[in-house]
Amino acid sequence: MALTGRQKMWWAVITVLVLVYALFPVFSILATSFKLPGDLTSGRFLPTTWTWENYTQILGPDGSARDLFLPALRNSIGISLIATLIAVVLATVAAYAIARLDFPGKRLVLTTALGVSIFPVISIVTPLFNIWRSIGLYDTWAGLIIPYLSLTLPISMWTLAAFFRQIPWELEQAAQVDGATPMQAFRKAIVPLAAPGVFTTALIAFFIAWNDFVYGISLTSTSAARPVPAALAFFTGESYFEDPTGAISAAAVVVTIPVIVLVLLFQRQIVAGLTQGAVKG
Amino acid sequence: MASITLNHIVKKYGDGFPAVNDVSLDIADGEFVILVGPSGCGKSTLLRMIVGLEDITSGDLEIGGKRVNDLAPRHRDLAMVFQNYALYPHLTVYENIAFPLRLTKGQYTDTEIDSRVRNASTLLELDEHLERKPANLSGGQRQRVAMGRAIVRQAQAFLFDEPLSNLDAKLRGQMRTEIARLQRRLATTTVYVTHDQTEAMTLGDRVAVLRRGVLQQVASPRALYDQPVNLFVAGFIGSPPMNFLPGRVEGTDLVLPFVRVPLDARLRAAIGDRELVIVGIRPDAFEDADVVAQDKRGSGVTFDADVDVTEWLGSELYAYVPFETDPAVQQQLEELDRELDGEGMRTQLVVALDSLSTIRDGDAATLWFDPASVHVFDPESQDSLTRDDEKAAAIDAEAAQARQRATARAKERAAREDAKAS
Numbered sequence: 001m002a003l004t005g006r007q008k009m010w011w012a013v014i015t016v017l018v019l020v021y022a023l024f025p026v027f028s029i030l031a032t033s034f035k036l037p038g039d040l041t042s043g044r045f046l047p048t049t050w051t052w053e054n055y056t057q058i059l060g061p062d063g064s065a066r067d068l069f070l071p072a073l074r075n076s077i078g079i080s081l082i083a084t085l086i087a088v089v090l091a092t093v094a095a096y097a098i099a100r101l102d103f104p105g106k107r108l109v110l111t112t113a114l115g116v117s118i119f120p121v122i123s124i125v126t127p128l129f130n131i132w133r134s135i136g137l138y139d140t141w142a143g144l145i146i147p148y149l150s151l152t153l154p155i156s157m158w159t160l161a162a163f164f165r166q167i168p169w170e171l172e173q174a175a176q177v178d179g180a181t182p183m184q185a186f187r188k189a190i191v192p193l194a195a196p197g198v199f200t201t202a203l204i205a206f207f208i209a210w211n212d213f214v215y216g217i218s219l220t221s222t223s224a225a226r227p228v229p230a231a232l233a234f235f236t237g238e239s240y241f242e243d244p245t246g247a248i249s250a251a252a253v254v255v256t257i258p259v260i261v262l263v264l265l266f267q268r269q270i271v272a273g274l275t276q277g278a279v280k281g
Numbered sequence: 282m283a284s285i286t287l288n289h290i291v292k293k294y295g296d297g298f299p300a301v302n303d304v305s306l307d308i309a310d311g312e313f314v315i316l317v318g319p320s321g322c323g324k325s326t327l328l329r330m331i332v333g334l335e336d337i338t339s340g341d342l343e344i345g346g347k348r349v350n351d352l353a354p355r356h357r358d359l360a361m362v363f364q365n366y367a368l369y370p371h372l373t374v375y376e377n378i379a380f381p382l383r384l385t386k387g388q389y390t391d392t393e394i395d396s397r398v399r400n401a402s403t404l405l406e407l408d409e410h411l412e413r414k415p416a417n418l419s420g421g422q423r424q425r426v427a428m429g430r431a432i433v434r435q436a437q438a439f440l441f442d443e444p445l446s447n448l449d450a451k452l453r454g455q456m457r458t459e460i461a462r463l464q465r466r467l468a469t470t471t472v473y474v475t476h477d478q479t480e481a482m483t484l485g486d487r488v489a490v491l492r493r494g495v496l497q498q499v500a501s502p503r504a505l506y507d508q509p510v511n512l513f514v515a516g517f518i519g520s521p522p523m524n525f526l527p528g529r530v531e532g533t534d535l536v537l538p539f540v541r542v543p544l545d546a547r548l549r550a551a552i553g554d555r556e557l558v559i560v561g562i563r564p565d566a567f568e569d570a571d572v573v574a575q576d577k578r579g580s581g582v583t584f585d586a587d588v589d590v591t592e593w594l595g596s597e598l599y600a601y602v603p604f605e606t607d608p609a610v611q612q613q614l615e616e617l618d619r620e621l622d623g624e625g626m627r628t629q630l631v632v633a634l635d636s637l638s639t640i641r642d643g644d645a646a647t648l649w650f651d652p653a654s655v656h657v658f659d660p661e662s663q664d665s666l667t668r669d670d671e672k673a674a675a676i677d678a679e680a681a682q683a684r685q686r687a688t689a690r691a692k693e694r695a696a697r698e699d700a701k702a703s
C-alpha cells in the first residue's frame with residue numbers, strides 16, 4: 001500500500017507523539033542520574049553540571065549504596081534467569097502438547113492458566129509470606145523463583161501455544177520421508193521455526209520477573225535474595241535530609257541496560273512470519 | 282527403482298470408518314499409476330500408507346518384493362511431493378533440494394551434493410532461484426522446488442499428492458507435460474494422486490479409480506474411457522461427463538427420452554429380461570445429423586432435439602438439451618451426481634459437436650448417434666452390462682506396448698544427451 005503525502009505526514013506526527021510519550025520518562029531518569037544532589041530541585045531538565053557521582057555511589061569501590069545495589073543486581077539477574085529458564089522449558093513442553101495433541105482437559109489447562117495469571121498479585125502475597133516463613137523459603141532465591149513462575153508460566157504457555165499452532169507440522173513428516181529420523185525431523189524442520197517463538201517468550205518472561213516489585217519487597221528481608229526493584233526502596237541519601245533520587249535514577253539506568261542489550265541481541269530472532277512459504281496458499 | 286504391491290490394504294481411522302477398504306493393486310517397476318476419485322475417497326490416505334506416514338490397519342504393502350508394513354518412512358526410500366508443498370521455510374531453495382542428501386550422512390561428498398542439486402535445478406529451471414527462500418517464490422516455483430527435493434536422490438518411487446492443484450490452468454498444463462517428460466526420462470515408479478480429469482487421462486500408464494475407499498477399476502486411460510465397469514467410473518472419467526438416460530424396454534425397442542433405439546444383438550444380450558436400464562452415451566458420440574456421412578448415417582439413429590444453450594470452445598461446440606428423467610431412476614442418478622461432486626442440476630443431455638456446426642441457442646437440431654457406442658448399466662447394481670472384457674484387455678495390452686516403446690525411446694534420448702554433455 002503506497003501512502004499519500006498527507007498520510008505520511010500524519011503517520012510521522014503520530015510516531016513522534018508516541019515516541020515522546022514513551023521516551024520522555026526514560027530521558028528524564030537518565031538526566032537525573034547525572035545530577036548532583038543539590039541540582040535535583042533546580043527544576044531544570046538537564047543537569048547544570050554533569051557528574052558520575054550517582055554511579056560511583058552505587059557501583060564504585062567505596063560507594064555508600066554499593067552494598068545494597070550490587071547484591072541486589074546479582075539476585076535480580078540470577079533469579080530472573082532461572083525463573084525464565086524454568087518457565088520457558090515447562091511452557092514449551094506444555095504448549096507443544098496443547099498445540100499438537102487432543103487430550104481431555106485441554107481447555108481446562110488453558111483456562112486455569114489464564115485464571116492464575118489474572119489473579120491479583122497483592123492478594124496472594126500475604127499468605128505466601130506466612131507460608132514461606134514457616135517452611136523456610138522466606139528470603140531465599142527459590143522463594144522468589146516459585147511465585148515468578150506463577151506469573152511467567154501462564155503467559156509463556158499462551159504465547160507459545162498460539163505460536164506452535166501456526167507451525168506447519170507437516171514439515172516433520174516431509175523430513176521423515178526425506179530420510180530423517182523422528183528426532184532429526186524435529187530438530188531440522190521444526191526447531192528452526194519454533195526458535196523465534198521461544199526466544200520471544202523467553203524475553204517476555206524475563207521482563208516480567210525482572211520488573212517485579214511486590215514479591216521482591218514482601219518475600220525478602222536481606223541482600224540474600226532482594227532484587228533490584230525492591231532494593232531501590234532501601235536507598236538513602238548521604239544525610240537524612242538528602243534525597244536518594246539521584247542514586248535511584250542511576251540504579252534504574254543500570255538495570256535498564258540488560259533489557260536493552262537483550263532486545264538488541266535477540267532482535268534478529270524475533271522475526272515474525274518466518275513460517276511463510278512452507279505451504280501453498 | 283522398485284515395484285509396489287498393495288495386498289488387501291485396509292485403513293480404519295480412530296472412529297472405525299474405513300477410509301481405504303480392501304485395496305489390491307500391483308504397480309510394476311517404472312510404471313506411472315494415477316489414483317483418482319472424488320474428494321474424501323481415500324487417495325491421500327492410500328498414498329500416505331505407501332510412504333509410511335499412516336499405519337496400515339490390515340493387509341500387506343510390498344516395495345520391491347519386500348514387506349514394508351512396519352518400516353519407518355526413512356527406510357522405505359520413497360520421495361513424496363505433498364498436497365501442499367511442505368518446503369522448509371528457513372532454508373534456501375538450494376538447501377531445500379539438498380536436504381534429503383544431507384541427511385544421508387557421509388554417503389555424498391559436498392561436491393556430489395552440489396552437482397546433484399544443480400542437475401535437479403537445471404532440469405526444473407530453478408537455477409536463478411537457488412539462493413532465495415520459499416516465501417519469495419511463486420506457486421509454480423515452489424511446486425518445482427518440491428519436485429526438486431523429490432528427484433534429487435534416486436528414490437525407489439515417486440509419490441505425488443495433487444501437486445498441481447494450486448496452480449493456474451496454464452501453469453498446470455506446462456507442469457503436467459514437465460512431469461510426464463521427467464517420469465519418462467527417469468523411468469521411476471510413480472504413484473500420482475489427482476482429481477483432475479486431464480491429469481488422470483494424460484499422465485498415467487494406468488488409472489485406478491477409488492470410490493469411498495473401494496477400488497472400482499484399474500485400467501489404461503483408454504480402457505477406462507471405453508470400457509468402464511460401472512456407472513461411477515463411467516460418470517467420473519471423461520469431461521464433459523457421460524450422459525445418463527433412463528431406458529425402458531418396449532418390444533424390440535429401447536425407449537430413451539428423445540428416441541427409440543432398435544435393440545440389436547449386443548444390447549439385447551446386455552439387457553436380458555430387464556425392463557428398465559440406465560443408458561450412458563458419451564457427449565462425443567453424438568453428431569449433427571446434417572454433417573454425418575451418408576454411409577455412416579444408416580447405421581445410427583437420428584432424433585430431433587430442442588437445443589437450450591450452446592457453448593463454443595474453438596475446437597468443439599457443446600450443446601445442452603434438457604429432458605425429463607424417469608422417476609424410477611431419478612434418485613439413483615441424483616445420488617451418483619452428488620457423489621461425483623456434482624451440483625445436482627437439471628437433467629440435460631450434453632452433446633459435443635464439431636465446432637463448424639451451425640447449431641445455435643434455441644435451435645431445433647437433428648442429432649445422430651450410433652447405438653454401438655451406447656453403454657448400458659443395471660439400475661440396481663450400477664454395473665455395466667455392455668462391458669467387453671476381451672476388448673478392454675486388448676486396449677490395455679496395446680497401451681502397455683506403446684508405453685514400453687516410449688520409455689525405451691526416452692531412455693535412449695537421455696543416454697544420448699548425457700553422452701553429449703560429458
Ligand SMILES: Nc1ncnc2c1ncn2[C@@H]1O[C@H](COP(=O)(O)OP(=O)(O)OP(=O)(O)O)[C@@H](O)[C@H]1O
Pocket residue numbers: 294295296300318319320321322323324325326327476
Ligand atoms: N486423521 C484422520 N482421522 C479420521 N479420519 C480421517 C483422517 N484423515 C482422513 N480421514 C477421512 O478419511 C477419508 C479419506 O481422506 P483422504 O484425505 O484420504 O481423502 P482424499 O481422497 O485425499 O481427498 P481430497 O481429494 O479432498 O484430498 C475422508 O473421509 C476423511 O474424512
Ligand SMILES: [Mg+2]
Pocket residue numbers: 324325326364442
Ligand atoms: Mg487428499
